[in-house]
Amino acid sequence: MAARRALHFVFKVGDRARTARFYRELLGMKVLRHEEFEEGCKASCNGPYDGKWSKTMVGYGPEDNHFVAELTYNYGIGEYRLGNDFLGITLVSSQAVSNARKMGWPLKEVTSGVFEAEAPGGYKFYLEDKEQLKQDPVWKVTLGVSNLQRSVSYWSGLLGMKIYEKDEEKQRALLGYADNQCKLELRAVGGAVDHGTAFGRIAFSCAKAELPSIEALMKKENQKILTPLVSLDTPGKATVQVVILADPDGHEICFVGDEAFRELSQVDPNGDKLLDDAMAADNSDKWFAEHNMKKVSA
Numbered sequence: 001m002a003a004r005r006a007l008h009f010v011f012k013v014g015d016r017a018r019t020a021r022f023y024r025e026l027l028g029m030k031v032l033r034h035e036e037f038e039e040g041c042k043a044s045c046n047g048p049y050d051g052k053w054s055k056t057m058v059g060y061g062p063e064d065n066h067f068v069a070e071l072t073y074n075y076g077i078g079e080y081r082l083g084n085d086f087l088g089i090t091l092v093s094s095q096a097v098s099n100a101r102k103m104g105w106p107l108k109e110v111t112s113g114v115f116e117a118e119a120p121g122g123y124k125f126y127l128e129d130k131e132q133l134k135q136d137p138v139w140k141v142t143l144g145v146s147n148l149q150r151s152v153s154y155w156s157g158l159l160g161m162k163i164y165e166k167d168e169e170k171q172r173a174l175l176g177y178a179d180n181q182c183k184l185e186l187r188a189v190g191g192a193v194d195h196g197t198a199f200g201r202i203a204f205s206c207a208k209a210e211l212p213s214i215e216a217l218m219k220k221e222n223q224k225i226l227t228p229l230v231s232l233d234t235p236g237k238a239t240v241q242v243v244i245l246a247d248p249d250g251h252e253i254c255f256v257g258d259e260a261f262r263e264l265s266q267v268d269p270n271g272d273k274l275l276d277d278a279m280a281a282d283n284s285d286k287w288f289a290e291h292n293m294k295k296v297s298a
Contacts (some may be wrong), residue, residue, distance in 0.1 A: 003207055003258065004160070004177045006184070007063055007265075009089065009141055010070040010201040010252075011123055012047055014079040014295065016054075017279055018120040019071060023058045026099045026117065027091070027125070028132075031271035032057040032068060035234060036278055043227045043242055043254075046072045047199075056275055060137055063265040067138040067182030070203075075284055078295025080121065083196030084189050085251060087142040088116075088124035093132040100127070121198065138182050140174065141202060144189035145249050148173060151186050154247050158221060177204070193249040201244075201252035208241060208257030215243045226252060238263040 013019040023029045034056045040046060046053040052075045059068025069089075100107050100117050107115040113129045128139075145151040152173050155161045161175040164183060171188035184202070206214070211229055218225050227244035234240075240260040245253045268274070284295070 005205045005258070006067050006177060006182045007203040007205055007256070007261070008057065008059075008068045008070045009086075010045070010072060010203070011119075011121070012077075012080050012198050012200070013071050013073050013121055014077055015120045016056075016071070016073045016282070020056070020275060020279070022105075022119045023069065023071070026103055026105055027096050028093065028099060029058040029060055029069070031275050032059055032062065033265070033268040033271045034274040034278065035237075036274075041232070043230055043232055043244055045201075045232075046074055047197075049074045049077070051075065054278060057265070057271075062267050064262060066136040067141075075282065076295060077297075079297045080198035081196040081297070082122045082198050083194035084144045085193050085195045085249070086123065086198075086200050087144050087185075087187055087189075088126050089141050090114075090126040090128065090139045091137045092128040092130050092139055093137045094129045095132050096127045097129045135180060136182065140183040140185045142185040142187055143202075143251055144193050145186045146189065146191065146193050147248070148186060148188045150248050154223075155184065155186065158217065158223065159253070193251075195250055199250075199252065201254055203254040203256060205256050205258040205261050208259055211241055211243050211255060211257055214245075214255055218245055224250075234264060240264055 034054065036054045038052055040050040054073045056071040057068050058071065059066045097115055105117060107117055110116050115127045115129065117125045117127055119125060148171050152163065155175050156163050161177060163173060163175055165174040173186045174183050176183040215225060215229050224246040226246050227242065229241060229243050231239050231241050238260045241257040243255050247253060
C-alpha cells in the first residue's frame, strides 16, 4: 500500500473556455494532456452520458508526483447541479491569490490568509496566501460524509490510508497514503450526502497486481463496486486497468494500475494547443444561441 498514489479529482465542466482560463491563468496550472472521445466511456469516466466528450488534465506538474484535476466536458451539456459531496481543494499559492486579484476574480477570505475562489460551475478552491511550495502546491481534497467514523473505517480500514488527524469536535479527519502526497479530508455535513449531477471521482494508482485483490476485498466486505476490473483504451496511448468503487456515501473511487498509467499520463507538450484547437472548433455555444436555445442542464 505504500506504493499507492493520489492522482487526480474528476470535475464535470459545462463552460470549457472559462474553466480553462480559471485553471491556467488564475491557479497557474498547466495543461498536461488533452484528449477527445467520440463516444461515452465504458467506465463512465464522463458520467452517465453517451456521445462526444473531452478530457483535459491540468496541474502544477506531471501526475507522477503531483495531484491534478481532470476536466471532463460533455458536448451539449451546459451546466451541472452541485451537491454537498465535494467541499473543496486547498492549495498553497500566493501567486494564485495575486492572479485572482489582477483578474478581478472574486475572493472571499474565510480564515486569516486563506481565500475562497469559485471555479466556473461552482467548485470551491481554497488558496493559502503563502509562497507556492516547490513540491506539489495541492495540499488536500475535502469531501463531505454523513458519518465520520464509518467513512474513516472505510478509507483507513479497507483502503489502507493512514490517519494523519482526527477531530471529533469539528467532525473532520485527514488521511493519505504518504506524507508527500495530496491528502484526503473527510468532513461531516450533518446529514445525507447529495452528489447532485456533478458528482466527481477521486483516483489513485496501485500496482496492477493489486487490482484483483482490491475487487475481491470489496466483494468479501459487501462494499459497492461500480465498475469491476476493466481495461480502458485511449486511442494511440496505453491501455490501463481500473476498478471503480463507491464508499458508504457514494463517493466514486478509481484505482488504476500504476505501470500502464505512468505511460498514459506522460505530459504531452502539445496539450495546450490540442485544448485550444478543440475549443476553437466547438461551435456548440454558437449553434444553441442561433437557435435561441440553451444547452441542457444535467
